[in-house]
Amino acid sequence: xxxxxxxxxxxxxxxxxSLSAQAHDPKEHMTKGEQPDCSSIMQMDxxxxxxxxxxxxxxxxxxxxxxxxxxxxxxxxxxxxxxxDMDDPVMQALRKKCMKEQQEKDDHHKMDQHDKGxxxx
Amino acid sequence: MxxxxxVYVKTLVVIVLLGVVILGGYLYSGLYPIGADTPHNKLxxxxxxxxxxxxxxxxxxxIPVPVDIATPSRLLAGGxxxxxxxxxxxxxxxxxxxxxxxxxYPAPPNLTRSASEGEADIAQRRREHFxxxxxxxxxxxxxxxxxxxxxxxxxxxxxxxxxxxxLTPEQYQILTARDEEDGGGHH
Numbered sequence: 001x002x003x004x005x006x007x008x009x010x011x012x013x014x015x016x017x018s019l020s021a022q023a024h025d026p027k028e029h030m031t032k033g034e035q036p037d038c039s040s041i042m043q044m045d046x047x048x049x050x051x052x053x054x055x056x057x058x059x060x061x062x063x064x065x066x067x068x069x070x071x072x073x074x075x076x077x078x079x080x081x082x083x084x085d086m087d088d089p090v091m092q093a094l095r096k097k098c099m100k101e102q103q104e105k106d107d108h109h110k111m112d113q114h115d116k117g118x119x120x121x
Numbered sequence: 122m123x124x125x126x127x128v129y130v131k132t133l134v135v136i137v138l139l140g141v142v143i144l145g146g147y148l149y150s151g152l153y154p155i156g157a158d159t160p161h162n163k164l165x166x167x168x169x170x171x172x173x174x175x176x177x178x179x180x181x182x183x184i185p186v187p188v189d190i191a192t193p194s195r196l197l198a199g200g201x202x203x204x205x206x207x208x209x210x211x212x213x214x215x216x217x218x219x220x221x222x223x224x225x226y227p228a229p230p231n232l233t234r235s236a237s238e239g240e241a242d243i244a245q246r247r248r249e250h251f252x253x254x255x256x257x258x259x260x261x262x263x264x265x266x267x268x269x270x271x272x273x274x275x276x277x278x279x280x281x282x283x284x285x286x287x288l289t290p291e292q293y294q295i296l297t298a299r300d301e302e303d304g305g306g307h308h
Contacts, residue, residue: 034294034297034298034299035298035300036294036295036296036298036300037291037294037295037298038295040291040294040295041291041292041295089191089192089193089196089284090193090196090284090287090288090292090296092193093193093194093196093197093200093296094292094295094296096193096194096197097197097295097296097298098295101300104300
């Protein structure tokens with residue numbers, strides 16, 4: 001009797017130990033559920049656009065370029081900016097995360113409106 | 122000639138035995154200041170650092186690095202894990218110190234600063250980061266995450282570490298925020 005109790009205790013302890021050593025799910029790390037703050041990225045994008053526009057105006061006034069050259073430079077700038085964003089994994093990751101966040105917000109908003117519609121109807 | 126050699130060997134044996142006794146006596150005396158707030162002397166620090174650097178370099182040398190290590194999905198998967206498991210000791214953009222960086226000895230490296238190695242060392246640095254995260258380092262405060270995190274999740278953290286020095290606090294916040302659908306696995 002005593003031996004069987006001891007065996008059971010050892011078996012239960014071993015089971016608990018092996019469970020605690022197993023790889024755990026990333027969700028177990030979720031303690032705060034923090035949302036990504038994408039407003040700064042939006043502002044950064046906008047300010048970058050303004051900087052590019054300012055630079056364009058400076059170029060226009062100081063360098064006396066003709067219309068065709070300006071048009072070509074504008075296209076190059078947009079191309080450079082586009083390439084930089086698309087090629088850089090950090091920028092891609094930021095955009096992916098923020099687009100997902102925006103999508104979730106839109107979905108919640110639609111669901112809220114849908115619920116309100118039902119409650120009023 | 123043989124007598125002379127015998128005397129020489131005996132003297133050597135006595136010196137070695139005496140050294141062992143003195144070292145043993147010192148170890149058992151408790152005289153060495155083991156507190157984390159008292160730095161090692163230069164010789165001990167050099168010996169431990171050399172031991173650590175060479176041991177990690179040798180152990181990590183043959184680890185194959187995934188070809189897709191620099192993908193956005195790895196950054197997104199590694200960010201939240203870094204924030205929750207590493208940033209307390211290894212800091213985040215915008216933070217210069219924490220309780221851990223001030224209290225641990227040796228002080229954990231600030232991983233928000235760029236490494237000084239050249240381009241040729243990138244692959245080896247990745248391997249060493251992976252090995253250190255997976256196996257930890259004895260008596261340094263660095264735990265082994267391998268028993269509870271699979272290799273893919275550790276490579277995701279390696280990918281994130283590589284770009285960490287370039288991130289602004291705002292970018293860091295976005296990449297490390299974990300929502301309910303985020304997982305540690307690589308897709």
